[in-house]
Amino acid sequence: MKIAILGFGSVGRGIARIVAERETGLVITAVADSKSGCIDNNGLNPLEVIRAKEETGLCGKKGVTPEYIIKNADYDALVEVTPTNAETGEPSLGFIKLALSTGKHVVTSNKGPVALNYDELSHIAREKEVQFKYEATVCGAIPIIQTLQYGLAGNKVKKLYGVFNGTCNYILTRMADERLTYKQALLEARELGYAEADPKYDVEGIDAAIKLVILANTIFGMKKRLEDVEITGICSLTSEAIELAEADELTIRLIGEIDNERGTLRVSPRVIPKDHTLVVQDTLNAVTIETDLAGEVTLIGRGAGSIETASAIISDLSFISNCHDRSS
Amino acid sequence: MKLEIRDTPGQLVAALKPISDLGGNIKSVIHERDPLNDSGFLDVRILLEMPEGKIRTLTDSLKEQGVNVLRINEERLLIRKSVILIGHLLHTDLSDTVDKIDNTGFAEVGELSMIMPSLNEPTSAKMTIISENLTNLERAMNILKDIAEEKNILIVEPLEDF
Ligand SMILES: NC(=O)c1ccc[n+]([C@@H]2O[C@H](COP(=O)([O-])OP(=O)(O)OC[C@H]3O[C@@H](n4cnc5c(N)ncnc54)[C@H](OP(=O)(O)O)[C@@H]3O)[C@@H](O)[C@H]2O)c1
Numbered sequence: 369m370k371i372a373i374l375g376f377g378s379v380g381r382g383i384a385r386i387v388a389e390r391e392t393g394l395v396i397t398a399v400a401d402s403k404s405g406c407i408d409n410n411g412l413n414p415l416e417v418i419r420a421k422e423e424t425g426l427c428g429k430k431g432v433t434p435e436y437i438i439k440n441a442d443y444d445a446l447v448e449v450t451p452t453n454a455e456t457g458e459p460s461l462g463f464i465k466l467a468l469s470t471g472k473h474v475v476t477s478n479k480g481p482v483a484l485n486y487d488e489l490s491h492i493a494r495e496k497e498v499q500f501k502y503e504a505t506v507c508g509a510i511p512i513i514q515t516l517q518y519g520l521a522g523n524k525v526k527k528l529y530g531v532f533n534g535t536c537n538y539i540l541t542r543m544a545d546e547r548l549t550y551k552q553a554l555l556e557a558r559e560l561g562y563a564e565a566d567p568k569y570d571v572e573g574i575d576a577a578i579k580l581v582i583l584a585n586t587i588f589g590m591k592k593r594l595e596d597v598e599i600t601g602i603c604s605l606t607s608e609a610i611e612l613a614e615a616d617e618l619t620i621r622l623i624g625e626i627d628n629e630r631g632t633l634r635v636s637p638r639v640i641p642k643d644h645t646l647v648v649q650d651t652l653n654a655v656t657i658e659t660d661l662a663g664e665v666t667l668i669g670r671g672a673g674s675i676e677t678a679s680a681i682i683s684d685l686s687f688i689s690n691c692h693d694r695s696s
Numbered sequence: 697m698k699l700e701i702r703d704t705p706g707q708l709v710a711a712l713k714p715i716s717d718l719g720g721n722i723k724s725v726i727h728e729r730d731p732l733n734d735s736g737f738l739d740v741r742i743l744l745e746m747p748e749g750k751i752r753t754l755t756d757s758l759k760e761q762g763v764n765v766l767r768i769n770e771e772r773l774l775i776r777k778s779v780i781l782i783g784h785l786l787h788t789d790l791s792d793t794v795d796k797i798d799n800t801g802f803a804e805v806g807e808l809s810m811i812m813p814s815l816n817e818p819t820s821a822k823m824t825i826i827s828e829n830l831t832n833l834e835r836a837m838n839i840l841k842d843i844a845e846e847k848n849i850l851i852v853e854p855l856e857d858f
Contacts, residue, residue, distance in 0.1 A: 529855070600850065604782060604818070604850050605782065605850075605852075606782055606813065606817075606818060606820045608811035608813055608819075608820035609780045609782050609820040609852060611811060611820075612780055612809065612811060612820055612821070612822040613780060613822075613852075615809075615822075616778070616822075618854075620780070620852060621855075623855055636852075636853070637850075637852050638852060638853055638854060638855040639778070639779070639780060639852055639853065639854040639855070640854065640855045644855075646855075
């Protein structure tokens with residue numbers, strides 16, 4: 369199956385590396401970053417494009433734009449991995465719509481368009497009989513969407529809750545283990561590259577809330593917006609608060625929660641026993657799904673990272689090429 | 697609660713069945729020989745947990761079955777919930793917050809521990825609220841949430857269903 373990749377940062381290059389290193393049945397025919405692009409309908413050499421990007425900052429020629437690639441390159445699936453814009457979803461939203469409406473499958477790790485416009489995008493996909501997949505948008509490498517859509521098919525999900533943000537989990541782990549203050553732990557997370565220069569989205573609970581909105585709208589058929597989520601972040605947590613919890617063998621984690629029976633979404637720091645399944649270390653994510661038939665199912669894994677996120681993208685692409693690719 | 701019955705043949709089985717039918721949980725069954733009792737029968741003491749409000753139904757159905765109930769010792773279990781509060785608790789008069797909950801009559805503040813930070817930094821405290829049932833505990837929690845919002849205090853609640 370031929371793929372075109374929009375966005376050649378951490379995730380985009382992770383995908384190219386996997387395609388170069390193992391037999392995936394995928395051929396990359398086009399790549400674009402914010403300033404350049406390249407196309408070879410017979411297949412680009414992924415390692416050469418990575419080298420060009422790392423040496424020059426450009427993956428191809430200036431003037432080869434994402435729109436040009438979407439309309440002119442030869443590909444079956446568009447891989448959309450440009451930066452997330454939580455307010456408008458753009459420019460990614462436009463790229464995805466254009467590709468779907470010209471009859472191409474789309475796979476994305478971009479939370480903005482999925483949280484904001486899933487109904488519209490999945491409608492276009494259905495009309496054009498193509499797939500729109502977004503496993504990588506929630507909890508990175510963890511196959512949460514696949515599990516909910518297929519693995520637990522036939523179950524009623526009562527509740528779903530867990531750790532959706534690795535940066536916050538890292539900060540809280542360090543505050544508990546090393547008695548760091550919130551500020552010290554945040555600084556450390558930044559130095560290690562776990563937190564953005566502007567960590568607002570993570571520490572204020574917005575990133576976790578967007579992931580809840582994606583699950584609520586795409587899996588549970590709700591019609592939620594970010595404003596519908598009750599959000600409390602971790603910025604005002606003190607090391608003394610964690611000390612008080614620890615005195616009773618408890619700790620604090622930022623928990624995102626969907627109550628499917630009440631239809632409510634909430635992100636908030638919560639007191640939780642230290643030996644609880646959801647108390648995972650460092651940047652890990654963990655989600656418990658409470659169902660009527662299967663009981664509780666908990667998934668734990670890496671919520672971010674170049675190769676980890678690319679793993680979810682590759683999984684979506686494999687699903688499409690195994691089940692829905694008309695050319696094969 | 698403790699339930700004491702006279703163990704004539706068949707009575708123990710007759711007593712245990714309605715307990716489980718009503719969602720009760722039998723913790724232990726103790727046979728006790730009463731030295732003052734020369735009837736030759738054993739008295740049986742059953743320790744069990746019953747959902748609130750089901751106790752009357754249980755005694756009724758026991759009587760219907762002809763079980764000889766000697767004594768029922770009902771102990772009310774208290775429900776507690778501990779939360780962590782973060783904010784300028786002293787400036788905003790913590791004792792006033794405690795009073796507001798104690799004065800409800802249906803819930804009270806059980807424990808309160810605090811760690812004092814350096815001057816002008818927010819204080820962290822652990823507060824345990826105790827009540828007789830879940831509804832009243834939730835009512836008390838809502839009062840606390842209102843106060844917290846008004847006084848700009850962060851409440852860290854436990855994740856339910858541990
Ligand atoms: N990294 C993770 O662990 C992770 C996990 C889950 C989801 N995600 C999501 O995956 C997406 C990509 O993340 P990332 O970490 O790879 O980001 P990144 O390293 O910042 O890379 C973003 C890439 O998109 C390119 N780009 C920006 N604007 C563009 C435009 N208008 N047209 C075409 N390309 C454009 C950038 O170009 P330049 O190179 O020219 O700047 C860059 O190559 C984001 O939406 C992110 O939220 C990431």
